[in-house]
Amino acid sequence: MSARPRVFVTGARRGIGRGIAFAFAEAGYDVVINDLVEDDAAAEAIAGVRERGAKAEFITGDVSDLSAIPAIAERAFSAFGGLDCLVNNAGISVKKRGDLLEVTPESYDHLMGVNLRGPFFLTQEIARRMVAAKDATHPRSIISLSSANATLVAPDRAEYCLSKTGVSMMTKLYAVRLGEENIGVFEIRPGIIRTDMTAVVKDKYDRLIEGGLTPTKRWGEPQDIARVAVSLASGNFHFSTGDAFHVDGGLHIHRL
Numbered sequence: 001m002s003a004r005p006r007v008f009v010t011g012a013r014r015g016i017g018r019g020i021a022f023a024f025a026e027a028g029y030d031v032v033i034n035d036l037v038e039d040d041a042a043a044e045a046i047a048g049v050r051e052r053g054a055k056a057e058f059i060t061g062d063v064s065d066l067s068a069i070p071a072i073a074e075r076a077f078s079a080f081g082g083l084d085c086l087v088n089n090a091g092i093s094v095k096k097r098g099d100l101l102e103v104t105p106e107s108y109d110h111l112m113g114v115n116l117r118g119p120f121f122l123t124q125e126i127a128r129r130m131v132a133a134k135d136a137t138h139p140r141s142i143i144s145l146s147s148a149n150a151t152l153v154a155p156d157r158a159e160y161c162l163s164k165t166g167v168s169m170m171t172k173l174y175a176v177r178l179g180e181e182n183i184g185v186f187e188i189r190p191g192i193i194r195t196d197m198t199a200v201v202k203d204k205y206d207r208l209i210e211g212g213l214t215p216t217k218r219w220g221e222p223q224d225i226a227r228v229a230v231s232l233a234s235g236n237f238h239f240s241t242g243d244a245f246h247v248d249g250g251l252h253i254h255r256l
Contacts, residue, residue, distance in 0.1 A: 004054075005138040006083050007233065008032040008076040008126070010063055010119075011090025013042040015195040016145065019222025020087055020229050021045060025054035027230045032076045032083075034059045034090070055080060063090050063118035064110075073125035082133055085233040086126045088119040088144040088167075093197050097156040108159045115163035119144060120170055127174065131181050139235025141184040144171055145225070148191045148248050168244060175242030184241045186232045191248025193220040216249030 007024045011017040013035040021031050031049045035042055038060050049056035057079040061072040077083050092114045094107060123142055130140055146167040147160070154161055168187055175185035191214065192198065192205050209217055228247050231237070246252050 004080075005029045005085065005233075006032070006080045007085040007087060008034065008083050009087040009089055010034045010122070012087075013037075013039070013045045015197065016190065016193060016222045016225050017087075017089040018045045018048070019226040020089060021056075022048050022052060023223065023226035023230045024085075024233070025049040025052035025056075027234075028054070029085070029233075030055040030080045032057045032059060032079045034061055034063070034072060034076065036060070036062055063122050064113035066117070066121055069118070069121050069125055073122060073129065077126065077129045082136075083126060083130065084136070084138040084140050086123065086142045087229055088123060088142070090118070091115045091145065091163075094157040094160050100155045100158045103158055108162075111159045112163050112166075115160070116166040116170070119167065123170070123174055127178060127183070130183055131178070136182075139184070139233065139238070140182065141186065141233045141235075142174060142178070143186045143188060143229050143232055145188050145190060146171075146244070148189055148246070148251050150187075150189055150244070151252065171244070172242045179241055184232070184235075184237065186237070186241070187244040188225060188228055188232075189244050189246045189248060189252070190225050191220055191246070191251040193222065193225065195222065214249035214251045215253065218249065220247060220249060 007029045009017050009021045012021045012033040021033055025031050031054055046056045046058050059075050061068050144167050147164040149161040150164040150168040171185055171187040224247050
């Protein structure tokens with residue numbers, strides 16, 4: 001039985017996922033990181049976790065590959081003798097923004113596989129193990145990152161919006177199933193966050209933010225997401241489950 005809580009963060013070798021991994025390490029968690037490749041960025045992420053006083057393990061694997069998910073889940077669960085939190089962070093955007101009428105089945109299927117199908121079945125595998133582990137000594141949770149596009153329409157990346165809306169419903173479904181197991185299930189909806197994914201539209205969003213797109217006139221940072229993830233995993237929201245937490249500077253607020 002671990003004296004320290006344990007978290008598994010997917011897509012965590014850089015960006016928001018790395019920020020989440022570091023924040024959990026600072027909060028006293030041992031951290032399992034997953035990503036597609038174990039490269040220099042992965043080494044930096046692992047080193048950063050360990051520099052913060054936590055144990056760290058890296059698992060190479062593609063969450064969109066359903067045949068790989070049972071092994072990924074088992075390795076993550078056994079790395080430190082169990083898991084107290086899963087953070088479904090891995091995700092992609094569209095390869096090319098464009099006309100809704102030009103979306104291809106290939107683009108749709110690829111994006112859904114990474115953003116929705118993979119997280120659904122990974123959550124299923126981890127949840128089964130959490131339910132079977134009857135000796136939990138720390139608050140347990142499953143946290144999935146969706147997007148402001150779970151509700152805000154962006155016709156130039158339709159398949160992305162659909163995938164994130166699916167994550168929102170997935171959160172509610174697992175919240176209902178796992179409530180009796182005392183496992184909190186939450187959704188975080190990031191807004192415009194400064195990462196490699198958004199670097200390609202930096203100039204556009206610089207102008208929009210300066211023009212008042214969000215009440216809080218700045219880009220979000222990975223640390224903004226990370227702080228919320230750690231708070232949700234802490235157990236302090238013990239009478240909440242299935243909820244979506246906006247981390248978007250007020251982007252979601254309807255205004256006249």
